[in-house]
Amino acid sequence: MEKFIASCEKSxxxxxxxxxxxxxxxEELTEAVERETALSIKPFILPCSSRVHPSHLLRLxxxxxxxxEFVACLExxxxxxxxxxxxxxxxxxxxxxxxxxxxxxxxxxxxxxQSITPAELVELAKERLAKSRDVFTLEVKDADSV
Amino acid sequence: xxxxxxxxxxxxxxxxxxxxxxxxxxxATCVAECAVGGExxxxxxxxxxxxxxxxxxTPVTFVPVMLERQCEREFIEGAVETLEGVEAVIxxxxxxGAQALAERFDMKPVFPGVNTSALVIRxxxxxxxxxxxxxxxxxxxxxxxxxxxxxxxxxxxxxPCGGTRENGKCEVNEEMDCIWxxxxxxxxxxxxxxxxxxxxxxxxxxxxxxxxxKRVVREELQR
Numbered sequence: 253m254e255k256f257i258a259s260c261e262k263s264x265x266x267x268x269x270x271x272x273x274x275x276x277x278x279e280e281l282t283e284a285v286e287r288e289t290a291l292s293i294k295p296f297i298l299p300c301s302s303r304v305h306p307s308h309l310l311r312l313x314x315x316x317x318x319x320x321e322f323v324a325c326l327e328x329x330x331x332x333x334x335x336x337x338x339x340x341x342x343x344x345x346x347x348x349x350x351x352x353x354x355x356x357x358x359x360x361x362x363x364x365x366q367s368i369t370p371a372e373l374v375e376l377a378k379e380r381l382a383k384s385r386d387v388f389t390l391e392v393k394d395a396d397s398v
Numbered sequence: 399x400x401x402x403x404x405x406x407x408x409x410x411x412x413x414x415x416x417x418x419x420x421x422x423x424x425x426a427t428c429v430a431e432c433a434v435g436g437e438x439x440x441x442x443x444x445x446x447x448x449x450x451x452x453x454x455x456t457p458v459t460f461v462p463v464m465l466e467r468q469c470e471r472e473f474i475e476g477a478v479e480t481l482e483g484v485e486a487v488i489x490x491x492x493x494x495g496a497q498a499l500a501e502r503f504d505m506k507p508v509f510p511g512v513n514t515s516a517l518v519i520r521x522x523x524x525x526x527x528x529x530x531x532x533x534x535x536x537x538x539x540x541x542x543x544x545x546x547x548x549x550x551x552x553x554x555x556x557x558p559c560g561g562t563r564e565n566g567k568c569e570v571n572e573e574m575d576c577i578w579x580x581x582x583x584x585x586x587x588x589x590x591x592x593x594x595x596x597x598x599x600x601x602x603x604x605x606x607x608x609x610x611x612k613r614v615v616r617e618e619l620q621r
Contacts, residue, residue, distance in 0.1 A: 305442075307442035310442045310445035310449075311441060311445045314448050349442075352406070353411070353449060354450075
């Protein structure tokens, strides 16, 4: 992961993190990403989605990634049993931190799939980028509801 | 271990925004164990504050620094060169570590990046529970190894209070065991229930945390 973060020198539109357990035809991923010329996608296949720490996600965003799409296994399919559940909590934690600094938490998102093709991954990346561009306004609670 | 919790990011942004070059200093012991001040947390905070302040239009250069122990002066010396090159420091160590840094760099603002809050044991992943209140007059010998000062909501020396729930939980917090129920259960299991019939006298609080800074001298350890 450290090498991957270090390799993200330019500002990618979307960093695509995917657990290898739910990715079909992984060998076609590079081609699928290169075929997509409208946006720059930096993919990374993980041995298990739980290998990612909140600091990895924050550093990727800080280095200029406009959005991060995380694709993990269904909770019941996780070969390491807890990996998929853990990553959901970590993603939520980072989204909360982004909200705290008035950043759009939708810059980061998690999708669970049992099996996904490279072409579908690219579609998810496009959707994530669109969500990250949505106007983000903090929910302001009125005094009575607190 | 000493337990600390993350401070609201807004407080750290407000502090860091006053400077151009700020160190974020982690500590590899207690606060690393409770995942608020270790290497990963230093990296995360540097990235988060970097994003926040860039967004505000007041970019700050953050310098990550890891110390093996911020509460030991010898370890601070290893980071002096780096810390001398910044205007201010955010310390992710406990209050002891933050003060040790502030003492070493007394002309430099040192801001606590965490709130030190308890002495705990790790019960599970992401779950810590307090075990000690550093009260200065340990009664564990009389309470079968379970601390009623740190673990009873009322700090009772003679319990249970009568408010224990049917499931053995505390009336103040339903997620918390009534520690006096546990004490009684352990005494019963050891066949020493009678020991609890003796009324515990008021304890000696003179060695506790009030009354100013504690200063301990042990001549046999001095040079």
